Amino acid sequence: MKLILLGPPGAGKGTQAQRLVEKHGIPQLSTGDMLRAAVKAGTEVGRRAKAVMDAGELVSDEIVNAIVAERIDQPDCKKGFILDGYPRTLVQADSVEKMLAERGLKLDMVIELVVDDKALVGRIVKRAEEAAAAGQPVRKDDNPEVFEERLREYYKKTAPLIGYYYAKGLLKGVDGMASIDDVTTQIEALLAANK
C-alpha cells in the first residue's frame, strides 16, 4: 500500500497516519517529523530548515525530495508506506511520481482530509496549550500568527495537488471535521473498497 495523506496544516494527517501504522504495519513517512528531527540533531538540513519552519513557510523542494528519496529505500518501506505531509507542492508531486516509477512502484491512493479553516486554527492552539500544560515543548509554528502563514502556503502551493490527483483518478476525500475515530473509519472503508 502506497498512500498519500493530503490536507491543510492541522487537518489530522499525522494523527491518522499513526493509526494506519498500527493497523497495517507499514511506516509513516512524515516530512514534518523528519525535518523536526533534523533540526533537533543540528544537521546541515536542520539548520537550513529551522527558520523556514518557524516562519510557517515550506522548506525547499530540493531538501524535502532528498530526505524522502533516502527514506523510501529503507527496508521497512518494502511493503508500502504512508506519505504524511508529502508531497506539498507540484514539484514534489512530480518528484514522488518519478521516485516510485524508478523503483517499479506506483501510488494506490491519495486521501484528502477536508477540514474548515476555523477548526484548524482551534486544533493548533489546543495542541500548543496541551503541550505547555504537560510541560512538553511547544512547536514554534503552533501559534495563530504563524498558522496564518502555514495556511496561506497551503492554499498557494499545496491545494493545487487536489486537482492534480483528481485528474489522475487517485483522489478520495474524507470528512476531516468528524471525530478522530470517525475519520479513521472513513479511511479504512476507502482502503477496503480499493482492495
Ligand code: B4P
Ligand atoms: P507537519 O508536521 O506536516 O504539520 P501539520 O501540517 O501541522 O500536521 P497534521 O496535518 O499532521 O496535523 P496533526 O495530525 O498533527 O508540517 C510542519 C512544517 O514542516 C510545515 O509547515 C513545513 O514548514 C515543514 N514541512 C513538512 N513537510 C514539508 C514538505 N513536504 N515540503 C516543505 N515543507 C514541509 O493534527 C493537529 C492537531 O489536531 C492535533 O493536536 C490532533 O490531536 C488534532 N486532531 C487531529 N484530528 C482531529 C479530529 N478529527 N478532530 C479533532 N482534533 C483533531
